[in-house]
Every structure is written in C-alpha cells, then in structure tokens.
Amino acid sequence: MIENLVIVESPAKAKTIEKFLGKDFRVISSFGHIRDLAKKNQGINVEKDFTPDYEIPKEKVKVVNELKKAAADATNIWIASDEDREGEAIAWHLTEVLKLEVSSTRRIVFHEITKDAITSAIENPRQIDMNLVNSQQARRILDRLVGFEISPVLWKKVQPSLSAGRVQSVAVRLIVEREREIISFKSESSFRVIAVFRIDQKDGESAIIKAEASKRFNDGNEAQKFLELCAGSEYKVAGITVKPGTRSPAPPFTTSTLQQEAYRKLGFSVAQTMAVAQKLYEAGKITYMRTDSTNLSKLALAKSREVIVDGFGIKYSKTRQFKTKTKGAQEAHEAIRPAYLDNSTITGNPNEKKLYELIWKRTVASQMSDAEVEKTTISVEINNSPVTFNASGEVIKFDCFLRVYTESTDQENSDEERYVIPPVKKGMPLYYNTVTASQKFTSPPPRYTEASLVKKLEELGIGRPSTYAPTISTIQNRGYVLREDRPGEKRAVSIITLEKGKFSTTSKTEITGKEKSKLFPQDIGMIVNDFLIDNFSDIVDYNFTADVEEQFDEIALGNLKWTKMLHTFYGPFHKTIENALEKKDHKTGARVLGNHPETGEPVSVRMGRFGPVAQIGNSENGSKPRFASLSKNMLIETVTLEEALDLFRLPRSLGMHEGEEMIVGIGKFGPYIRYKSKFFSLKKGVDDPYTITMDRAIEIIREKNENEQKKIIKDFGDILLLNGKYGPYLSREKQNYRLPKGTDTEKLTREDCIIIIEKSNKSKKSS
C-alpha cells in the first residue's frame, strides 16, 4: 500500500517529479492517451447523438493494467496530465478506465517542473473539468468523421488507400497552390546599376563607397544610355542620415521554431529534429520538446540571468517573458530550453550536441538586452540626371545578444550586404571607379520546405506540436508530395560595365531554380486536392480549423453543448459526402494534349493504375492505344504534346555490338542501356537517352564490365568471391554471405564456400 499515486503523461516527467515529492509519493505515467475511438464502424454512433465507442488499443493494454494495479494499491490518486484539452481528456479517461470517483479524484496541474510548482499544485487540487473534456470529444469525433468519411470517397473516386483529413489536406493544398503560383509565374528582368565610388580623404587615403541607383532600367539599351551619361557626370554627397536603432532577440524555442531553425542552421529534417530532441529530453538535458509556449519558468529566468551576468556582465542581461502569439496555443508546457543553463555544451553524439547548443544559445540570447545599431544612409547626386545613388551601411554599436545568437531567415543568400560607410561630409565630391549595370530577374515565390510548411500551418492554427512531424511524413507517404533537390537551369545574364570611360558588355551564366530539400506536389496530390476543393471546399478551407476551434472554445466555456455542435456540423457535411458519391466520374486529372502529328490520333495524359501515363489513340475505333509512363519531374498539369511524344521514342535500339542489340530506355531507376540481358545505367547529368551515341554506349558497357571484373577475387562458376565495401564476401544466386572472421581468402576452396553458405542459411532459419 502506498499513500499517494501521481499519474503524469510522460515517463521522463514521472522520474523527475518523483524526486521532488519524496517517498510518500509514487509517480507513474500513462504514456499519453490510454483510450481512443474504436477502429471499426467509425467508433461513433451517429444516430445516437454521436455516442463514442472507446476502446483500449492493443499496445496500451499493458500500461493500463499496470495503472490499474497501482491505483488499487494507493489511498490517494492525483492525476497530473497536461493542462490543456487533451490532458483533461486523458484525466477523464483515466477515471473511467480505473473506475475512480470523479468527485474524489484529485486533478492537479503544473506548467513547469520545479519543486515550487509541484508542491503548490498538490496544495490546490481541483475536479475534472467536463466542459473541457467535452470539447476534446468534439474535436476527436469531428476529426474521425472528416477523415473516415472523406477517405473512402477518395478510394472510390480516385484511388485506393488515399487519405484526407482536416490537417493533412490543408498541408497538401498549400503545397499545390504554391506550385501553381510558380508554374504561372513569368520572370521579368530589369537592370540594376551599382556604382563603386572613390572618395579622397584629408590624409591622402581614399575610401570606397558602393551605392545603388535609385532607378532600375527595363532593358540593356536604357541601362547603356544611363551609363553613357554617368561617364560624364559629376558626383557629390547630397545627404547623410544616421539613425540609431535596436534589435531584439527572438523568443525561446517552441516546437515549430525549433524545427525551423534546426533546418536552417543544421539542415535537419523535421523528423530528425524531433528524434534528437526526444533523446535530449529523455536524458534530462532539455525540457519537453512538444510545446507551443515561449514561457520560461521563474527558475530558468533567474538562472539565465546568472549565466549572462557571470559570462558577459550585467549590461548584457535583460529578463524577458515572451507572450505566445500563436493562434490556438494551449501552453501546457514551458518553452524548449536547457534543463541546466550552466551547461553551454553537453556530451553526446554530434547531432545531439549541435541541437543542444542551438537551444542553449537561443534561450540565453532571449534573456539578453537589445543590440544597438547605427544605420547610415547617404545619397549621391549627379549633376546631369534626377537619378541618385544611395548607399546604406550598418554599424553595431553594442552587440549584446548578437554575440550569442541570431535567428536565420528563409530567404536564401539575399544580396543585401551590410558594410561600414566611411566618414563623409555633405557636398564632398566623389569619383567613380566602376559603374555596373547587371540584369536581374524576378523570382517566383519559394517552394515550401518541411520547416516552412510547419511555420505556415502554425500561423493558420492547424495541427499541434505533437503532429507537425507526423503530418509531414503522412503527406509524403501517401505520395501527395515529394521532398527533393533540383539542379536548376543555366540562364544568361548580361552585365554592362563602365570603367575609366570605357564600356564593356559581358554575359555571365547563373543557375536559377536550384532547389534543396523542397516539397514538390505530385500528380496524385494535385488530383486529390482538386477533388477535395470541388466536393468539400469547407473542409479544406484555410479557416476551417480556426472556425471549429472557436466552437470548441465555446464548449470548453460551457456555452455550447458538444453534441449540438457536432449535429450542426455533421448534417451539411454528410450531405456533401452523399453528393460526391452520386457523381459518376472517376478523377484521373486527364488532359488531351492534341493530336499525333503523323497519325492524327489524340494524345492525352492522365493518372493510370500504375501512375501518370501518356496515351496515343483510344480503344473506341478498334485500334489498340499505346502507353508510356511519364518520367520523373513531369506533371500531368504541365506536360506538353512534344514532351509526351518524346516518351514514345524509348525504348529504342542503338544498333548491334558484337552480335547483340543495345537497347536504350528509361526504367524505374532512370535511363539505362540493355545489352546481353544486363542493364547499364546512364550517367546522371552526362548522358541523355534520346541523344546517346553507339560509341558512348559501348564505353559505358565496357566500363561497368571492367569494374565488375575488378570486384571478382575468385570465380567458382556458381559461387563468386567478391570484393565489397566492407571487404571480401561470397555471392551465390543473388544472395550474399559474409565470411567468418579470419578467413584466408587465398586458400578458400569451393567446398569451403559451400560450408560457409550452408552454415549461414541454417543460422538464418533458426533465428
């Protein structure tokens, strides 16, 4: 028998709290929710006022049994799940499953894990708030209804195994709409003029000022004319302004901002960030990593002040508590911060160290004073034109938090460079060293990264810290979007330079459209998105979540009955389901591109059973249509007739080589040459299957065969001894076998090999 049992959500939290509470208390964890809606028949009785059918999932049975045993052994039970909608529901499910009296169960909450917070929580128990529980039930049931009623419509009307949901479908929509903005974007160019001026100073030294013309020019001719004018101009300083300013540190990390910064600064994916953070949390090195709060505990505030004063001086310290701005934030936890601020580094693997240091810097910087900067702008006048040249520079007067940490932005290498403007006076003459007009192209809006998508979802109030990473995985697993790199394309830019009265025009190539780790919508994502917008526009509306959240809040306040809210929602919603099912058509995203230039047959593209496909002709007039899969990076939406026809040029014969035909084609793994029933991959970025020559093909075949020869140490016919990355190994019938340690490959016979293989097969079966 134990006096007091405290139940929390996380086992790591249980461990810490037990230390604070002493031996009269036992602290155990529920590992999150212990019950959920039944999987079968939606788990909801819609006819009977949305009565939920809750069940304990298989993987939770063990935990629940342990909880039951512990509860039976305790005199007092304290439920300390998180103080938010989900936490309150967990508390209620616990009372139901453990058969606790609601009136006598002590519900306690704390937002930070400190001795003070916990003891004061124990002193102020309350009862379970059924209004809050009901708002969670409404949330849960609405999500189940949306997901489990729309998804089957997709199976029927689009493709099996697809999914839709309040959160994931909006995430996909954002990516699809962004891609369409990019597709319809027309890049325009203009000429930007930058002059490098020399200014002579008293001591005989000269300084350099780089300034940009106040006007951009539409084309090269206009720019050239302006430069000609510049050649004969006189320049002088027309105005100087010096403005003091301040910069403030960013608030401590939440899940979303941690994911963004870990991507920008460390290149982590969203899932990777969460996995590393989980490790740090379990090791007691950081506070909880799934949070939407920027709050720091009093203890943490005091400690960071100490660390800053000791390390930098009192001038650097400014204690701040940040208000959480995010829509719908529930703030059940603290911000993500180091558990012990004394440690600016930790032991651990490189990724753990890097992420920890990032968290430490962000936390400490948030408690430092503003940085003081001085921004200087000067304008340079030309005697024969209204156009002016402007330069701006920034000097940091007091670095403060910038010494520790600066938040990154999503814009990649913006060409605004900050530099120090030399001291000048109004009216001073300037002389040009060079005046350069360079062609600049406007860029389309950027594609989303995993992290910038999370940022956007958070802004819309869609999804929660615990679901950002899983949502990003889901939309990739369904094939709606793909995260990938793109090499970009070359583009010529022209540059006109004026130097010492002479003009020169050069052309430079730059790379445009290069992408790293960006989210690209796939055909099936675009088709599903359009289908959802056509049939369920309310659900995929960007404001849908915000609207229902308002109603959940009303339920939590006791102003709205949760079943009434569900009735109001479900009536019209279910009607849209029926309407969608009544429609006859099957969504394939089909487009007719035109007619075949020789035969006149129609050429179309659509989503087929095995993916996007191009088709020539149709089966109506008895002739057999021809098919070809679209290649990677092609979209049904943008593919042209020419591109589609190109697909049918492969596979093609390259001719004969030593009595056998060489066939070039594109397969699952890219372009290949098939020769003597073996496959030889073309080199990425070097060879093109449409234009590759016979000689080059022979070279590729010879190269690969030679490399393979090098791999073979011994050839026993059916068994090969090969040289691999990790040393020698055996190969038989496409199966590989490891050699026992210390095997002498020189003396190895075919019989030895057979023994090794048989032993290996036996141990595989037994395990």
Place this chain on the structure above:
DNA sequence: CAGTGAGCGAGCTTCCGCTTGACTT
C-alpha cells in the same frame, strides 16, 4: 531492380493528438 495500361472480384486501406518503445538492416 529496369513493368504494367484488365471489366471474375475477397478484403483491405483512412483521421488527429497524446505518449514511447518494439522491431530489422
């Protein structure tokens, strides 16, 4: 490893939010 482009049709797929392991290579 490198394809497929039907009409016999079982039984399956799916949501969002709380939490961690249990698995294999």
